[in-house]
Amino acid sequence: MRVSGKEVADAITKKLQKQIEKLSIKPCLAIILTHEDPASRLYVDFKIKRAEEIGVAIKYFEFTKDQLEELKQTIKELNEDREVHGIIIQYPIYKEWDFDELVNLIDPKKDVDGFLKDSPYKPATAQGIWEMLTAFAFKEGFSTTEDFLTGKKIVILGRGRTAGKPTRELLESKGFNVVVVTRDTENPQLVIKSGDVVISATGVKNIVNESNLKEDAYVVGVGVGKEVIGGLEKTYGDINEEEVSKIAKLYCPTIGGIGPLTIISLLKNTIDAASHAARVIV
Secondary structure, X not given: OEOOHHHHHHHHHHHHHHHHHOOOOOOEEEEEEOOOOHHHHHHHHHHHHHHHHHOOEEEEEEOOOOOHHHHHHHHHHHHHOOOOOEEEEOOOXXXXXXXXXXXXXXXXXXXXXXXXXXXXOOOHHHHXXXXXXXXXXXXXXXXXXXXXXXXXXXXXXXXXXXXXXXHHHHHHHXXXXXXXXXXXXXXXXXXXXXXXXXXXXXXXXXXXXXXXXXXXXXXXXXXXXXXXXXXXXXXXXXXOHHHHHHHXXXXXXXXXXXXXXXXXXXXXXXXXXXXXXXHHHO
């Protein structure tokens, strides 16, 4: 059965709107775009649209390749701006720039992407995956995500900085053992097939399919990639949805799956940052 990330995000949106109504200040997120990638611009548009729907204010900035120093100065000013509660730099950035260097300029209290070690916030993608697992849990009749995952073997494909690695860390922080599959893993197909819960974050087309999936497994597709077919660029996901839909008990597709939940988790972090700021002001 397919589980829509957008539908789960819509349900969480209503809760966040109520949370904002109780605040004495308006949460504000600063978004920085530094790349001409059309997909990045589209993803930023999604973030802005959802933020406006929830009631989070947006400050939006774009920088060209020759404006690195201006970007650094802007981050400094945003750190000092008490009306701004979260700052994100949309990835990817220009290849000549150092992403880690720029992220490290952000005040950890405003790092709502959760990239910095001393950020008080969990990485948004990992939180989005947790929200999807929570949706699985409720559909299966469990009262908590922890109860749902107990006794299940969890397999994560990939160890990237934005999805695989933070998801493993989040699950391990909650006491779950996780098996990570990388290109160095021996017999990876057998390892994947042993998973009761499979979370794929590789960007490899159809890496999860009927040949390596256990019957009635729970599948979360995260990774995406692009290919050119007939002169047109198309996006694909980690999972072969047609095949997975026949085998998995529950699954979320890559497209329309974790993306909406990552955005909603990012905005939740921003609202939490604003809540903290409001308490400090009082």
